[in-house]
Amino acid sequence: MGENRLIQDRYRLLELLGRGGMGEVWRARDESLGRQVAVKCLKPLGPYHDPALARVLRERFRREARVAAALSHRGVTVVHDFGESDGVPYLVMELLDGRDLSRLLQDNKGHPLPVDDVTDIAVQVAAALAYTHQHGIVHRDLKPANIVRLTDGTVKICDFGIARLGDDIGFTARLTGTGVALGTPHYMSPEQIGGGEVDRRSDLYSLGCVLYEIATGAPPFDLEDAWAVLVGHRGTPPRPLRELRPELPGRLEEIVLALLAKRPEERPDDADELIRRIQGGGTTPAAVTAVELPDPKGGSRLPTWTRGMTTGHKALGAALGALSPDPGAALSGRWDAVPAAPRRTDDVRRGPIAPTGDEEPCPAAGYRPVGTTGRDGPARVRRPAAPLPVERAADLAARHREGIRLAGQGRWAQAGEAHRAVATERAALLGPDHPETLASRYEAAFALVRTGRVADALAAYTDIAEARARVLGPDHPDTLAARQETAYALGRLGRHFEAHHVYSAVLAARVRAMGPDHPDTLRCRHNLACALGRLGRLDDACRTAREVAAARARVLGPEHPDTLVSRCEVAYAQGQLGRWAEALRQYRAVAEARERVLGPDHADTLAARYETALSLGRLGRSADALSLYRDLIEDRSRVLGPAHPETLRARHGLGVNLGRLGRWEEALTEARAVRLLREHALGPAHPDTLVSHREVAVALGWLGRWTDALAEYRRVAAARERVLGPDHAETLASRNDEAHCLERLGRGAEAGELYRRVAVARRRHASGGA
Incomplete structure (x- = not known):
């Protein structure tokens, strides 16, 4: 639909307000009533769309109209009309004059909102939820972008695209797929992640995530990897809000933590009870008891696949995850240059899982707190010309977090620009070799790889590795992380012999510093197996990948994502050796495990299904491969879009097997x-x-x-x-x-x-x- 177009001889589109994965929202004029409205249109999918995908999106769009039109509350966006124009469904809603909470946080440069605003928003959203829940409607996708605060202070909930009607479960299940956990990872309840039934208390959990973010500036599990976010929701206690923002009232912290209880029965029973607690009319339970964290030796109450996963903030460096109330802490300019020391598992930032047959990106580095000493005596301390004001520290921290948030959304070019800008300022204020400066440069290099600028990333990682070796020591985990990324970049550039040499040296250093079974050591061994394969040493690659898979199964658990990545590398090497029957069995087992742990629509599950179909084709079973490819194309079109490169890769495989037949x-x-x-x-x-x-x-x-x-x-x-x-x-x-x-x-x-x-x-x- 285009600007100034007239829909149904009534609604004239004036200005595009926003575009999402499902539709576009326009400011429009209702010519019949002379009022301004918002028109949401389902985006056309183009000539090559999948008909099944189109049907699902149309039904979801009609559902949003049906659900929202049934509601009449000052806290819910009003729906005026619904119809189709030239085959494109549209929804006419009230035009909201305000900002959604996500935009409010951006406008506030990532800083949290005032306490009074947080409380006011909490009460208004709770009132709207109380109304929708009384009408048997569970929103299921409550997040800052779906909550709008108008200029007069009124707060409204919008976007009921995946809401569930209490008396219409079967219809919703057909739209979403049984057991599929729809929603946004940072705001999903544990029961929603598990694909189980959700009720009003799931919305209350999501509201708790929203309140946590607007009160502290970051969601409760602020991680760049969707898997790690989901693990956090299911088994990790959120960090107390007042550790991040000390001036918050204790009562507000207790209420938010109660909303974030892992078990629904431990949360407020309904939104009315939440309102009473906020307004002081009810009792608030004591702070939520911390969930036991995994023990590296076993015996944890968390499932084995969570072992080794990071649960803290991303690589923000010392004191950046949460600004200390002490003005002398955080980015004061003091920092440690210490000998190599083993790093705790929960200091590791996990990079995204690599595609089958490629090396894994190395985790970014964490740093020792300011003012500590190394094992061999006091740390060497460097200071800038003047202490960095806490306001400037907060600004840099917020901008660093914003860069990581952009990366988490796959917006790598913007993430790189953000990190480069922060790195430049940190270099000027703190010095070029300050750990915070190097942390920002590391993140910027990570984004360079993801935008295809691998040669530039290699130069950056080489400089970072040299700087860290100077100030932290050659065997410090952070130095090794940068060196490992240089090897990854070398491999991406086809320089596999050099990559193998660097991986071998880093592996030896990691074994000395961390031991053979540390997750970072195993990651390096996995990458070494990949490099061996690229050098044509397929038997060595297969054997090494098997050893890593076995070690990861022992240390992390048999269904941990890293274990499954190594099993995929085993299958890849088997295929390269012509042992396609063995590769097929391995890929099928990985696909089944990923579906259980990650869900059927996770990108890694779909990747394993692709490799299964490819193996069938290589074995001459093209009819079986065709069936798998068709199902995969349908699922990837629904999850990723019909023109996504991975969807097209599956369509290519379909064409190849049509030819074989x-x-x-x-x-x-x-x-x-x-x-x-x-x-x-x-x-x-x-x-x-x-x-x-x-x-x-x-x-x-x-x-x-x-x-x-x-x-x-x-x-x-x-x-x-x-x-x-x-x-x-x-x-x-x-x-x-x-x-x-x-x-x-x-x-x-x-x-x-x-x-x-x-x-x-x-x-x-x-x-x-x-």
Whole structure:
């Protein structure tokens, strides 16, 4: 829908206010009544959308209209109308003049809201929830972005897209999928994460998360990895609010912690009781008893798969996770330069789980608190010219947290800019070698890798590793973390021999400093297994990956995500060795375990299902592979979107197996569709786009259309030569394809000359010549 468009001869769209994964919201004018309204439109999915996905989104959209229209309360956004225009569903709502709580926090530069505002918002949202719950409606996606504070102070709840009606459970289950935990990870209740039934107390837990964030500036489990956030909700006690913000009233802290009780029966029974507690009319239980944290030796009340997971703040450095009430603490300019010392497991920031067959990003580093001493005597202390004011420290901490929040949303370019800006200011204020400066530079380099600037990231990690070695020592865990990232970047750049050398050195140092079974040591051994595979040492890679998987199962638990990543690496090596039956069994087992632990729609679960389908195809079981690919395409389209690279990867696999079954017309149609989508989403020279061009050429050849196939092969060869160089293995493979095509067209002399050139280039490349 476009600006100034008239819907149903009544609603004129004036200005786009926002865009989300499901729809767009426009400021519009109701021409019949002469009033300003908001119009929410379901976004068209384009010509290549999945019909099943479209049906689900339409039903969810209609459901939002149905649920919201049934409510009439000052704390709930009013719905005026619902319909379809040119096949696009739309919802007409009151136009809200205000800011959602997420924007309020951003406008406040990440600082928490005043205590009176927190209390007022809590009472108003609780009143709205009391009303909706009385009508049998559970919101299920309460978060700061769905709570709007108007300019007159009124607070309203909006977006009932995944709400559940108490008398309509079956309908909701069909929309969401049985057992699928929908919601936003930072604000989901433990029972919602587990995929079980939720009731009004789940909304109260989510409200507790919201209140925690607006009262302290960060959600209760402020982690960059969605898995770690979910683990926090299910088994980790939130940090007391007054540790983060000492001036908060004790009663408010008790109320919020009561809302965040892990078991629903330990929370307030309903929103009315919550209001009574806030207004002082009820009793508030004592602070929630802390949940026992995992014991590295076992015996924890938490499940085994939580062992080794980080539960604290991300790599904010000393005193940045929570600003100390002592003005002399936090970023005062004092810092330790100490010898290497083992680091506790809960100091480790977990990076996102790497794709199958790749190294894992290394955790970022934590630092010793200010004013401590090393094992060999007092720490060396450096000071800037003047102490950093606590207000400036708070600002830098908030901006650092914002960078990590952006990274958690996958907005890596913005995250990198944020961290680079903070690093520049910290270098000027604290010095270039201050741990906080290096922590920001580390995060900025991490973002560089994720935006494809791997060479720049390698240079940055190398500098960071050298600086940390100078001030912390060469075997300090933080130094080793930076060195391990240099190896990861080297591997991404194809410099596998150098990567292997660095991984080996870091592994030896980690074993000395931390022991062979420390999670960081095992992470490094896993990466070493990946590097061995890239060097062609597949038997060594498979054996090492097996050893790491066994150690991780023993230390972290058999279904810990890291254990499953190593099992995937075992399967990958087995496949490379041609042992596809063994790889298939391993991938299937991993997929089942991930579905149990992470849920059926988690990206890692879907990745294991993809590898299962790929293995079936390699075993010649293309009919079975087709069935898996079709289901996977449907699920990835629903979860990630129909044009997401991983969805297109599954569609590519579908086309390949159609060809293996001799269904070449269908294979050609699928390959062309995927090529078009990849060109639009990834660019014409992206490796995946070129693979699709080649798949089109293969299908054309099998259909006997060799002239058309030759044009595709030449396009791929020219693009690879331009990007990779004339002697790159993939360029030469494309030239070989081109020669084969010439041969089939009867142009034997041209084909022979091209075959000869390819052979010469391959010999030159193998001998290391120029």
